[in-house]
Amino acid sequence: MNKVKLQRMLETFLFEDVGNGDVTSEAIFPIDMCSRGIFLAKEAGVISGLDVIQMTYQLLDDAMEVICHVNDGDTVQSGDIIAEVYGPVRYILSGERLILNILQRMSGIATVTRTCVKTLNDPSIHICDTRKTVPGLRMLDKYAVITGGGKNHRIGLFDGVMIKDNHIAYCGSITKAVQAVREKVGHMVKIEVETETQEEVLEAVEVGADIIMFDNRSPEEVKQFVTLVPDHITTEASGSINLENIASYRGTGVQYISLGFLTHSVKALDISLQVNEGEKK
Numbered sequence: 001m002n003k004v005k006l007q008r009m010l011e012t013f014l015f016e017d018v019g020n021g022d023v024t025s026e027a028i029f030p031i032d033m034c035s036r037g038i039f040l041a042k043e044a045g046v047i048s049g050l051d052v053i054q055m056t057y058q059l060l061d062d063a064m065e066v067i068c069h070v071n072d073g074d075t076v077q078s079g080d081i082i083a084e085v086y087g088p089v090r091y092i093l094s095g096e097r098l099i100l101n102i103l104q105r106m107s108g109i110a111t112v113t114r115t116c117v118k119t120l121n122d123p124s125i126h127i128c129d130t131r132k133t134v135p136g137l138r139m140l141d142k143y144a145v146i147t148g149g150g151k152n153h154r155i156g157l158f159d160g161v162m163i164k165d166n167h168i169a170y171c172g173s174i175t176k177a178v179q180a181v182r183e184k185v186g187h188m189v190k191i192e193v194e195t196e197t198q199e200e201v202l203e204a205v206e207v208g209a210d211i212i213m214f215d216n217r218s219p220e221e222v223k224q225f226v227t228l229v230p231d232h233i234t235t236e237a238s239g240s241i242n243l244e245n246i247a248s249y250r251g252t253g254v255q256y257i258s259l260g261f262l263t264h265s266v267k268a269l270d271i272s273l274q275v276n277e278g279e280k281k
Helices: 003-017 023-028 050-060 089-120 138-147 165-171 174-184 198-207 219-226
Strands: 034-041 065-068 081-088 126-128 161-163 191-195 211-215 234-238 256-258 271-275
Touching: 003 050, 003 089, 003 138, 023 089, 034 089, 050 065, 050 081, 050 089, 081 089, 089 126, 089 138, 089 271, 161 174, 165 174, 174 191, 174 198, 191 198, 198 211, 198 219, 211 219, 219 234
Parallel strands: 126 256, 161 191, 191 211, 211 234, 234 256
Antiparallel strands: 034 081, 034 271, 065 081
């Protein structure tokens, strides 16, 4: 992750949550009362977002010490210690919810990504994400996909061309849309075209698309469409693919499968902060 961007994000999040101060913790605990907090896995999963623990506590008090017991991308079991923090109790508690909100979400994304990779069980096909992320959290969401063993699709509208069905409908055809883009963008920008039929695939090949997506197609259709695409054009499948059916796309020959559910409906991994040798706060 970009550390500068992460710091700016966390500063904004802390301002939203802590504001002028944690009224509860500051009223109860003197600034010189120090202790230890333990971030504990409550279920098995893949950890992502450890920098968030370190940086959040440094922003609250740069003298606080964080010791990580695992690395991003590591698998943990229920009961495993993820990290320890040492410092003023008031700051340990002030940062708790912000850190857990992000760490649990990122680890949930990493976990489901790892599950998809293992379930597909086809090293010739890369699992990747989409733009279906929470606004403001895209960098974190996409980093979590990488730590889970996936790849990133385009980061935003600015770093790649993706001609979808509505672009084609407004423009009149795949050919017109691609030609219009070619006149405006440089040779470094890849052009992806979304297709649903054999005719659309052939049109995208003919007009010189760099990437062709097979949208909402069955494994049988994907396997057939792949044979229509020259080797120099990248292929991708997306739409209606989930954990229940992803294994059926094994061996289809497509190079990428993009999955919106990795980030848009993720289940957070259960992680807690425990203090005083196991007592929960």
